[in-house]
Amino acid sequence: MKVLILSCNTGEGHNTAAAAVSAALTAYGDHPETADALAFLSDRMSDFISGWHVRIYRRAPFLFNTGYKVVERTQNGSDKKTLMARFFGKAADNLAMYVKKGGYDAVICTHPFSAYMYTLTEREHSLGAKTAFVATDYTCSPTVDKSKLDMYFIPHESLKSTFVSCFIPEHKLYPTGIPVRAEFYNKASKEEAKRALGIPEGKRNVLLACGSMGCGPLKELTEELSEKLPSDAYLTVICGSNDKLKRRLDKLKLPQNVRILGFTRNISLYMDSAEFIVTKAGGLTCSEALAKRLPLVFINAVGGCENYNRRFFVEGGMAAETKGSVAELAVKLYKSPKRLEAMQRAMDGVFAGNSAKNICHLLHTEGR
Numbered sequence: 001m002k003v004l005i006l007s008c009n010t011g012e013g014h015n016t017a018a019a020a021v022s023a024a025l026t027a028y029g030d031h032p033e034t035a036d037a038l039a040f041l042s043d044r045m046s047d048f049i050s051g052w053h054v055r056i057y058r059r060a061p062f063l064f065n066t067g068y069k070v071v072e073r074t075q076n077g078s079d080k081k082t083l084m085a086r087f088f089g090k091a092a093d094n095l096a097m098y099v100k101k102g103g104y105d106a107v108i109c110t111h112p113f114s115a116y117m118y119t120l121t122e123r124e125h126s127l128g129a130k131t132a133f134v135a136t137d138y139t140c141s142p143t144v145d146k147s148k149l150d151m152y153f154i155p156h157e158s159l160k161s162t163f164v165s166c167f168i169p170e171h172k173l174y175p176t177g178i179p180v181r182a183e184f185y186n187k188a189s190k191e192e193a194k195r196a197l198g199i200p201e202g203k204r205n206v207l208l209a210c211g212s213m214g215c216g217p218l219k220e221l222t223e224e225l226s227e228k229l230p231s232d233a234y235l236t237v238i239c240g241s242n243d244k245l246k247r248r249l250d251k252l253k254l255p256q257n258v259r260i261l262g263f264t265r266n267i268s269l270y271m272d273s274a275e276f277i278v279t280k281a282g283g284l285t286c287s288e289a290l291a292k293r294l295p296l297v298f299i300n301a302v303g304g305c306e307n308y309n310r311r312f313f314v315e316g317g318m319a320a321e322t323k324g325s326v327a328e329l330a331v332k333l334y335k336s337p338k339r340l341e342a343m344q345r346a347m348d349g350v351f352a353g354n355s356a357k358n359i360c361h362l363l364h365t366e367g368r
Contacts, residue, residue: 001030001364004104004129006037006114009050013284014111017136020179021108024356028364033102037114040091040098075145075166084143088117089124096125106130106363115147122148132363136178137283139308140166151366153359155287156312156350174366176359177352178287183268185291185354193273197266203234203257206334207274207294209267209285210240216280216301219248224327225278226258229334233257236270268292276340278330281309281319290351295319295343297330317346 003025007018018034025032038046074082095117099107107129109115115133122131131149135141138155145166152168154160157175164170188196190205199205206229210216222237229235235258239246246262254260264270271277271292279285280301286309289296296319298310313319320343322329333339352358 001025001105002103003030003032003106003108003363004099004102005032005034006107006109006111006118007034008038008111008113009036009046010038010111010113013136013282016181016284017134017179018108018110020181020356021110021134021359023182024179024354024360025363028357028360030360033104035098037091037095037109037111037117040095040117041088075140075142084116085120085146088113089120091117092121092124095121096127099127099129104129106132108132108134108359108363109147109149110134110136112141112143112147115149116143119147119149130363132359134179134359135283137305137309138178138286138312139305140168141305144168151362153355153362155283156352159312174358174362175352176362177290177355178283179356179359180284180288180291181268182354182356184271184288186268187292188269188272190273193269196269197273199234199236199259199273200257202232204232204275204334205234205236205270205273206330207236207238207270207277208279209238209277210280210299210301216299218245219252221278221299221327222249222254222258222260223252224325225330226254228327228331230331231257233334235259236274237261238264238267238270276330276333276343278326281306281313283309286313286319287355290318290347293344293347293351295333295340295347297321297326297333299326316350318343318350 005018005022007014022032022034036046038049107118109118132151133147133149134153135155140163152173153176154163154173155178160170160173163173208221210218225235238261241263249260271294274294276295276297277289278297280299296313298319298321310321314321320329320333
């Protein structure tokens with residue numbers, strides 16, 4: 001099967017999910033290709049939207065949260081020609097030409113924008129490929145309600161009612177989990193991981209990260225945690241692609257048991273080494289932690305879809321959050337091994353297995 005995966009360059013989560021599905025399809029014997037859906041408007045427009053998304057996410061998260069709420073109120077399943085429909089509809093001719101030329105049997109969308117864009121394209125051009133949407137957050141995100149695809153791969157059975165309330169027919173919903181890279185489905189022991197990463201023997205590692213963009217109050221949390229964590233703790237701070245943040249942290253006078261990293265390809269191993277992770281509630285980060293059975297302490301850094309991710313994990317007993325000091329909550333959890341074990345057991349009951357493989361199997365056997 002020849003498959004086109006349509007992602008968007010607005011944060012790495014959607015691209016990470018696309019890469020996970022692509023790798024699983026390749027292993028299955030299919031022929032996947034991945035494209036940035038926004039580029040079918042124009043490369044310049046894709047860069048513009050992606051660039052401003054990163055700026056707002058890092059520097060003005062309240063604007064992202066406000067914008068999300070505004071768009072969320074338009075979830076009505078309407079097919080009317082809105083401003084958004086006219087905007088995304090401009091990509092229809094370019095996208096249709098690309099799909100026809102590529103001879104794709106299926107199209108998988110890992111972003112709400114690409115799902116809506118392909119819906120508009122299919123309506124105008126009747127391309128006939130099997131279509132699917134992969135949710136990358138623990139909710140039905142805005143504009144998904146306006147898509148009309150064959151299959152919807154969602155994070156968990158309990159979220160079916162949420163998608164049905166957003167006008168997605170229940171028979172099109174498949175609770176596969178959110179796909180993450182294959183390495184997250186394998187787990188090394190804590191001691192093996194710590195040895196591989198050079199974390200001193202006898203130390204318990206706490207992971208602090210805030211998504212691929214390194215947004216949120218990481219500097220303040222690094223300082224607080226380095227002061228408040230017990231002497232047997234080791235703190236690993238991952239700044240992601242935020243080089244400015246890493247430079248700021250590198251200038252701090254921090255204890256020897258604090259390690260500051262920029263972008264790393266070893267996040268899977270760092271998760272294996274950790275007692276828990278202090279992080280914002282990105283859909284992919286939560287799903288990677290779920291695959292690793294790694295408890296979470298949430299930073300309320302962005303809002304929007306992440307409010308729903310936090311709710312899913314906190315209400316499920318897999319994560320902790322507070323309106324007070326995140327650092328104090330993390331220290332309290334560090335000293336509560338029984339609570340950490342209970343959070344891991346809760347994750348056992350939610351984990352859906354290898355989500356990317358689930359999606360591949362269903363794409364071949366279900367729908368239409």
